[in-house]
Amino acid sequence: MTPAPTRDPGHLTLALPKGRILEDAIALLSQAGLPLTMPEKSRALRHEFPGVTVLELRNQDVPVYVDLGVADAGIVGKDVLIESGRTVYEPVDLRFAGCRLSLIREVGADGDITRVGTKYPRAARTYLNARGIPAEIVKLSGNIELACLTGLADAVVDLVQTGSTLRANNLEEVDVLFHSTARLVVNRAALKTRRERLRPLIERLRELTSQ
Amino acid sequence: MSAFIPEGTRDVLPPEWAQREAIRAQLSGLFSRWGYRGVEVPALEYASAHHPQDAVAFKLIDSGGQVLSLRSEFTTAVGRLVRTRYPHGPFPLRLQYSGRLWLRAQNSELGRLREFNQLGVELIGVESARSDAELLHLAAAALREVGVGAALEVGYPGFVDAVLEDAGLHGAARAALHDAIDRKSGADVDLLCGQFGLGGDTRRTLHALTDLYGGPEVLDAAQALARGTRAQEAVAHLRHVAALYAGPLLFDLGVSRRYDYYTGLTFRAYAPGLNQPVLGGGRYALEGGLPGAGFALGLERLMRALAGDLPPEPELVLALDLAAADAARAQGLHAELAWTDDRTELQAFSAARGIHRWASTQGGTLTFQSATEVTL
Numbered sequence: 001m002t003p004a005p006t007r008d009p010g011h012l013t014l015a016l017p018k019g020r021i022l023e024d025a026i027a028l029l030s031q032a033g034l035p036l037t038m039p040e041k042s043r044a045l046r047h048e049f050p051g052v053t054v055l056e057l058r059n060q061d062v063p064v065y066v067d068l069g070v071a072d073a074g075i076v077g078k079d080v081l082i083e084s085g086r087t088v089y090e091p092v093d094l095r096f097a098g099c100r101l102s103l104i105r106e107v108g109a110d111g112d113i114t115r116v117g118t119k120y121p122r123a124a125r126t127y128l129n130a131r132g133i134p135a136e137i138v139k140l141s142g143n144i145e146l147a148c149l150t151g152l153a154d155a156v157v158d159l160v161q162t163g164s165t166l167r168a169n170n171l172e173e174v175d176v177l178f179h180s181t182a183r184l185v186v187n188r189a190a191l192k193t194r195r196e197r198l199r200p201l202i203e204r205l206r207e208l209t210s211q
Numbered sequence: 212m213s214a215f216i217p218e219g220t221r222d223v224l225p226p227e228w229a230q231r232e233a234i235r236a237q238l239s240g241l242f243s244r245w246g247y248r249g250v251e252v253p254a255l256e257y258a259s260a261h262h263p264q265d266a267v268a269f270k271l272i273d274s275g276g277q278v279l280s281l282r283s284e285f286t287t288a289v290g291r292l293v294r295t296r297y298p299h300g301p302f303p304l305r306l307q308y309s310g311r312l313w314l315r316a317q318n319s320e321l322g323r324l325r326e327f328n329q330l331g332v333e334l335i336g337v338e339s340a341r342s343d344a345e346l347l348h349l350a351a352a353a354l355r356e357v358g359v360g361a362a363l364e365v366g367y368p369g370f371v372d373a374v375l376e377d378a379g380l381h382g383a384a385r386a387a388l389h390d391a392i393d394r395k396s397g398a399d400v401d402l403l404c405g406q407f408g409l410g411g412d413t414r415r416t417l418h419a420l421t422d423l424y425g426g427p428e429v430l431d432a433a434q435a436l437a438r439g440t441r442a443q444e445a446v447a448h449l450r451h452v453a454a455l456y457a458g459p460l461l462f463d464l465g466v467s468r469r470y471d472y473y474t475g476l477t478f479r480a481y482a483p484g485l486n487q488p489v490l491g492g493g494r495y496a497l498e499g500g501l502p503g504a505g506f507a508l509g510l511e512r513l514m515r516a517l518a519g520d521l522p523p524e525p526e527l528v529l530a531l532d533l534a535a536a537d538a539a540r541a542q543g544l545h546a547e548l549a550w551t552d553d554r555t556e557l558q559a560f561s562a563a564r565g566i567h568r569w570a571s572t573q574g575g576t577l578t579f580q581s582a583t584e585v586t587l
Contacts, residue, residue: 069487078398088394089395091421181398183398188486
């Protein structure tokens with residue numbers, strides 16, 4: 001349903017990605033003064049706390065919920081945010097969940113790049129266009145490295161955290177598209193209509209991440 | 212025939228239709244009382260690469276091979292009308308419009324349709340703090356008129372541009388920073404400052420732009436950042452407008468969306484609990500340089516802000532003859548005419564339609580009987 005217009009104007013709805021980021025996000029937000037605790041393992045996807053509702057989502061869905069205003073704010077990786085193409089405010093770099101989006105090829109590959117496998121078609125397209133590389137993009141959902149190893153693609157664009165998966169598969173990073181960390185994202189109208197709650201939260205998060 | 216309608220379009224059914232018509236009547240009445248005369252412009256336009264919404268407008272090809280667009284915003288269309296029909300005014304020219312718009316690229320999402328309705332005004336041919344304040348007053352009056360409690364927020368995209376100019380930024384660097392500042396992304400401002408070799412004071416100033424929102428105190432903070440005359444004049448102008456308006460205003464001087472289109476202030480209205488603006492507008496220059504400013508309200512957004520506050524409707528009765536229908540209508544009731552003498556059928560219809568009373572004339576006087584107690 002539509003976000004209830006009867007909701008207490010001070011109430012916050014937050015969109016958080018399930019999984020590992022959720023724990024870090026809850027820890028950081030409670031340090032910043034929100035009355036949140038890690039929800040018990042359960043099938044519940046919506047968690048109620050005093051004055052705050054937490055929606056537990058797939059990370060690609062966080063920018064959608066925030067842009068459309070169903071959630072007032074959320075936490076999501078910059079990689080997912082760029083790929084979403086959504087126009088939300090991103091006032092704080094939370095400096096965790098660090099990784100980089102890289103162009104990866106088999107060690108020693110030096111032929112033209114004609115086909116690129118990726119979970120990030122928008123970012124890959126922007127990168128390739130900026131370099132004038134007329135490669136085809138194949139949208140994949142997981143284990144992107146295999147695309148390179150099987151000849152489905154002659155390069156892949158994927159996230160790299162430590163690089164150990166690459167080394168184990170005889171792959172190497174050729175270039176870095178961008179570095180990503182978790183961001184606080186805020187709906188454009190909510191930042192204004194709920195600023196009594198959001199502004200102090202932003203300030204506190206900046207202090208905690210020392211900016 | 213398909214039973215479906217294209218994504219992003221919708222049917223409007225009677226109770227909502229009545230509410231939409233009531234809102235249209237309230238707003239057009241208000242705009243008229245302020246001297247804004249109504250115009251209609253075609254929904255079919257010649258496609259043009261210079262149209263600000265060209266990339267997102269629906270395109271059609273007519274039998275002569277001419278590419279046409281479906282109207283995607285009103286300001287450009289009204290501007291065309293002014294240039295051709297009122298090239299010499301008299302100015303200021305106050306016009307109002309209402310109608311449908313279509314956007315090709317719009318996803319069918321919550322509050323974002325591909326076919327939607329706007330009502331709005333344009334105040335053309337003058338450029339002054341008083342005309343900006345008039346539009347803020349009218350915007351506030353429009354929201355009051357339809358019963359939406361909303362906060363008005365003012366921005367000035369040229370202020371961001373002036374601050375970036377004062378920082379010595381041009382071309383692609385300035386465009387990239389506009390985008391980062393508009394998203395209030397301190398991290399991206401840092402990244403770009405690193406790329407373009409900007410440090411110290413400049414970096415702090417650009418960061419400060421991402422936090423320039425809130426109440427009137429924002430204008431003081433903005434003044435402290437304004438070094439060049441352009442930036443200073445923008446702040447002075449906003450102070451002047453705010454003083455003339457004299458009501459509560461929010462400010463966001465980090466807004467820089469369409470900074471190359473707006474030539475002065477911009478504003479929007481936020482209704483509590485609805486995370487999308489219900490009204491938006493600003494000052495622009497028409498092709499040829501004539502100044503203009505205006506705003507539009509989204510009918511579908513207003514409906515969401517009002518969520519189900521249906522206006523009271525007069526009672527509907529079933530009239531058994533034409534004279535009874537006329538007499539009932541003369542009393543302010545709504546009357547549907549009976550189409551048959553079969554009272555069982557009429558009773559079934561009354562139950563389904565929620566009609567409680569039947570009207571008839573006996574000996575020239577209007578009499579009512581309860582629809583459930585009619586003797587068959």
